[in-house]
Amino acid sequence: MPTTYVEAIRQGIGEEMERDPNVFVMGEDIGVYGGAFKVTQGLLDRFGPRRVIDTPIAESAIVGAAIGASFMGLRPVAEMQFADFITCGFDQIVNFAAKCRYRWNAPAPIVIRAPSGGGIHGGPFHSQNPEAWFVHTPGLKVVQPATAYDAKGLIKSAIRDNDPVIFFEHKALYRRLKEDLPENDYTVPLGKAAVFREGSDLSIITYGAMVHTAAEAAGVLQKEGISAEIVDLRTLLPLDEETILASVRKTSKAIVLHEATLTCGIGGEISARITEKAFESLDGPVVRIAAPDTPVPFSSTLEEAFLPNAARVIEKARWLCRY
Amino acid sequence: MAAVNVLTPQSTAGADTELAKRAHYYMLLQREVEERIERKLYRQGKVLGGCYVGRGQEAICIGAGLAAEAEDVLFPSHRDLGLYFLRGVPMREVFAQYMGRAGGLTGGRDGNMHMGDLKRRLVAIISAMAASVPVAAGAAMALKYQGSPQIVFVFFGDGATSRGDWHEGINLAAVQKAPLVLVCNNNQYAYSTPLSLQMACQDVADRGAGYGIPAEIVDGNNVLAVHEAASRAAAHARAGQGPYLIECKTFRMTGHSAHDGAEYVPEHLWDEWAARDPIRRLERHMIEERWVNQEELDKRLAAVRVEIDEAVTWAENSPYPDPGTLEDNVYEKR
Numbered sequence: 001m002p003t004t005y006v007e008a009i010r011q012g013i014g015e016e017m018e019r020d021p022n023v024f025v026m027g028e029d030i031g032v033y034g035g036a037f038k039v040t041q042g043l044l045d046r047f048g049p050r051r052v053i054d055t056p057i058a059e060s061a062i063v064g065a066a067i068g069a070s071f072m073g074l075r076p077v078a079e080m081q082f083a084d085f086i087t088c089g090f091d092q093i094v095n096f097a098a099k100c101r102y103r104w105n106a107p108a109p110i111v112i113r114a115p116s117g118g119g120i121h122g123g124p125f126h127s128q129n130p131e132a133w134f135v136h137t138p139g140l141k142v143v144q145p146a147t148a149y150d151a152k153g154l155i156k157s158a159i160r161d162n163d164p165v166i167f168f169e170h171k172a173l174y175r176r177l178k179e180d181l182p183e184n185d186y187t188v189p190l191g192k193a194a195v196f197r198e199g200s201d202l203s204i205i206t207y208g209a210m211v212h213t214a215a216e217a218a219g220v221l222q223k224e225g226i227s228a229e230i231v232d233l234r235t236l237l238p239l240d241e242e243t244i245l246a247s248v249r250k251t252s253k254a255i256v257l258h259e260a261t262l263t264c265g266i267g268g269e270i271s272a273r274i275t276e277k278a279f280e281s282l283d284g285p286v287v288r289i290a291a292p293d294t295p296v297p298f299s300s301t302l303e304e305a306f307l308p309n310a311a312r313v314i315e316k317a318r319w320l321c322r323y
Numbered sequence: 324m325a326a327v328n329v330l331t332p333q334s335t336a337g338a339d340t341e342l343a344k345r346a347h348y349y350m351l352l353q354r355e356v357e358e359r360i361e362r363k364l365y366r367q368g369k370v371l372g373g374c375y376v377g378r379g380q381e382a383i384c385i386g387a388g389l390a391a392e393a394e395d396v397l398f399p400s401h402r403d404l405g406l407y408f409l410r411g412v413p414m415r416e417v418f419a420q421y422m423g424r425a426g427g428l429t430g431g432r433d434g435n436m437h438m439g440d441l442k443r444r445l446v447a448i449i450s451a452m453a454a455s456v457p458v459a460a461g462a463a464m465a466l467k468y469q470g471s472p473q474i475v476f477v478f479f480g481d482g483a484t485s486r487g488d489w490h491e492g493i494n495l496a497a498v499q500k501a502p503l504v505l506v507c508n509n510n511q512y513a514y515s516t517p518l519s520l521q522m523a524c525q526d527v528a529d530r531g532a533g534y535g536i537p538a539e540i541v542d543g544n545n546v547l548a549v550h551e552a553a554s555r556a557a558a559h560a561r562a563g564q565g566p567y568l569i570e571c572k573t574f575r576m577t578g579h580s581a582h583d584g585a586e587y588v589p590e591h592l593w594d595e596w597a598a599r600d601p602i603r604r605l606e607r608h609m610i611e612e613r614w615v616n617q618e619e620l621d622k623r624l625a626a627v628r629v630e631i632d633e634a635v636t637w638a639e640n641s642p643y644p645d646p647g648t649l650e651d652n653v654y655e656k657r
Contacts, residue, residue: 024468050468056498061491064457065464068475071441072396072465091488095449096458102653103433104440104447138653162655238654 002178008148009039009113009169012155013077015185017047020075023159026053027062027079027113036081037115037174059088066110067097067164075159076110083116083168084128097164098139110165111158116144117170117209117259118307123298129208129260129291134166135237135269141190142237144168146211148179150234153188161190170209170259177212193240195247199229202253202320205244205270207233210257210308217313226321236266244270245278252283253320259308262290284323287316340614343605346389346546348623350381350602353405355627356414359635360421365581369639371423372434377402379544379576382601383508384478385409386549387569390557391476396444396462398455398477401436402508402575406478410443414631418638426641452513453483456492456505463501463566474502474560476553482513484527490534493566497534500565504556507568508543510575515587528570536566543571544601576600 003011017023024047025040031054034041044052055062059080066076080086086093093112100106118127134142141163145151151169158165196211197218204214211232218228231247233240248254254274256267267288274286289308297303357376364370377384384403391397399406407417412428420427420438428438429447439447446462448455459477466473483489484507496503507527511518524530531538537559541552549571556567574596578585609615 053464053499056491056494058457058491058495060488061457061460061495064454064488064492065461065495068446068458068461068463069465069468070461071446071458072462072469074465074468076461091451091454092457095451096454099449100447101655104429104438105652106439106441106447107655141654 001180003148003181004175005148005151005169005177006037006039006174008152008181009155010041010043011181012152013040013159014043014046016156016159017043017051022073023075023077024051024053025077025079026055026066028055028057028081030054030079035079037171039113039169040079059085060092063089063092063112064096066112067092067100067108070108070110071106077159078110078112080112080114082122082126083114083130084125086112086114086130090133093134093140093164093166094137098137101163102139107162108164109162111155111167112165113167113169115171116168117172118296118303119172119209121298121300121303122296124295127296129168129258131166131168131236132260132265135266139164140237141165141235142168143190143235144170144208145234146173146196146208146232148177149181150188150194152181153186154190154234157187157190160187165190168208172209188234191235191238191240193231193233193235193243195243196230196232197228199227199251201227201251202255202317203229203231203247203251204255204257204313204317205231205233205247206257207236208259210259213308213310214257214313216310217317220310220314221317224318226317228317239270239273241273241277244274248274248278249281252281253323254282255287255289255313255316255320257289257308257313259291261293262288263293265290284320287320289313289316342389342550343547343609343614346385346550347602347605347609349385349388349405349408350546350605351624351627352408352414353377353381353385354602355624355631356417357404359631360418361577361581364418364421364635370421373580373582374421374435375401375580376577377404379596379600380508380510380573381405382546382549383506383543383571383573386546387476387478387504387506387553390550390553392473394444394473396446396466396473396475398446398448398459398475399436400448400455400478400480400483400508402480403478404436407438407445410440410445412440412443412445413634415634415637418635419641422638422641423643424638424641425644426638431644451486451488453479453486453489453492455479456489457495460492460496460499460501460503463496463503464499467499467501472561474504474557476504476506478506478508480513481507481509481511481518481527482516482521484530485521493534493536496566497536500563502560502563503566504553504560505566505568506553507570508573509570510573512575512579512588514579514583526570528568531568534566536568538568538570540570540572543573544599544604546601546605
């Protein structure tokens with residue numbers, strides 16, 4: 001039976017809770033209600049209130065408590081109701097969790113789940129993609145799956161990992177994607193990108209929901225005789241530089257695509273690494289496609305103009321191929 | 324606040340000689356080690372960065388720390404050095420920590436009071452005040468989750484009670500009935516800001532009611548009284564009744580850190596609070612009760628100073644960390 005992205009994450013968490021009694025979940029409305037997006041639905045019935053904890057509306061306390069519990073040997077999986085609210089727990093993430101291993105050899109194996117991304121008319125406070133803030137923070141790992149298979153495999157790896165992981169889930173994918181998943185217990189390693197689609201004329205390096213935007217564009221480009229390769233980063237920190245560079249060396253042209261805003265976005269970092277390390281292979285500038293530097297707007301016409309789409313990718317790809 | 328120059332009878336009821344002697348020893352250790360750090364090594368330029376001491380308020384961390392069991396988890400704040408000694412951290416590692424040496428408790432990765440050791444159940448602070456409170460709440464929730472008889476003690480100053488983390492952390496711990504003892508050292512100043520500009524309520528303890536937890540005020544310069552209050556708080560937490568706040572009234576007998584002359588403090592306060600020095604008060608009490616004599620106290624002080632000399636020498640001989648290790652341990656080594 002095909003499994004959705006949201007069900008894949010739920011299965012991954014549930015399996016880890018079965019496997020390891022130290023794993024527990026906490027967050028706002030995650031127990032009785034099953035979470036704003038129902039990611040944790042059913043876990044309370046299966047595991048009880050000891051391991052499925054509804055918390056006050058207090059993101060800093062949720063993250064802080066996760067850190068403290070991890071110091072005592074537990075493996076907390078904390079939910080931010082929307083990735084936008086992660087700012088309320090920012091200090092705990094970037095100053096407490098990210099640095100404690102380095103400072104005093106105290107690992108904080110926590111997972112912070114954060115539903116991110118636009119396209120649902122959520123407006124400026126329910127649509128953001130704040131991953132770059134965390135990618136700029138040594139000590140964190142930052143993950144964003146694009147498929148149901150990866151969502152399950154990566155959440156399981158994140159829970160088993162001994163460092164703090166920020167796990168972004170694109171909410172537009174929760175119920176849009178369905179695929180058959182293996183019956184067996186599998187994981188997807190952190191820090192490894194995947195070639196989502198093979199191609200030879202240019203590389204589109206992307207992650208999250210934009211992988212599917214890139215795939216839509218690649219389908220159109222294929223008909224025009226342009227073969228686009230898509231690299232799905234899957235983990236944003238640490239970056240899988242090897243896979244990125246191997247793809248660019250093969251195609252000689254690169255587009256970096258993300259839904260987050262342009263300036264100081266991850267595209268800038270990837271672009272810099274490509275020009276530093278694969279300059280001789282390049283046959284054109286590294287092109288960034290991202291949202292413009294504005295808040296995420298509410299109304300349909302504005303949000304559609306804000307979000308990168310296949311048409312923009314196609315246009316830039318054509319331009320780059322002519323270069 | 325009325326002048327308190329002797330230990331009140333009820334606060335010493337049940338206190339035994341051994342407890343008083345231990346409390347005295349650890350307060351003395353903290354005082355003497357910090358004197359050496361702030362008044363000597365810092366001025367000699369041997370300390371890297373700033374230093375923050377707990378002069379005059381040693382009774383709080385020692386009184387509360389002695390109420391903790393060995394496996395209870397402690398979250399010291401930046402004026403609670405004595406807790407490290409209670410947990411067996413060698414003083415040489417503390418000196419090396421302040422000097423940024425490889426032999427320091429964090430090996431030069433962090434400085435001064437930013438140190439912890441999970442094996443000793445000591446959790447390091449970060450610089451943002453009160454950030455430890457939610458973390459302590461989570462540690463307490465975990466102990467409850469594990470069915471452990473152990474509890475958590477978290478220490479903070481009056482200024483920290485202004486931060487959201489303090490409120491969020493206590494609220495979460497209260498809702499979860501987590502076994503958490505909250506120890507406030509109300510030393511009346513947060514850097515240069517007096518309490519009147521920090522909060523509009525009279526006492527930090529007033530805030531407990533807002534979270535549905537018990538709170539009490541204790542003379543923070545009376546180590547036996549602090550111990551007694553902390554023991555009450557610990558019993559409450561250990562019995563599964565949730566968090567308990569104790570507000571220890573004291574005074575910061577120093578600037579915020581070694582560079583701060585604290586000219587903003589009215590002169591008379593120094594004299595008033597010097598008369599309530601927690602170490603001298605305990606010594607007077609112990610002598611009155613004939614638990615020790617002056618000669619024994621002098622010997623003890625001399626022995627501590629010898630120990631300090633040796634520890635400082637060790638720390639000065641400890642190398643600086645190898646720059647080649649700069650990028651180690653950001654993540655787990657694979």
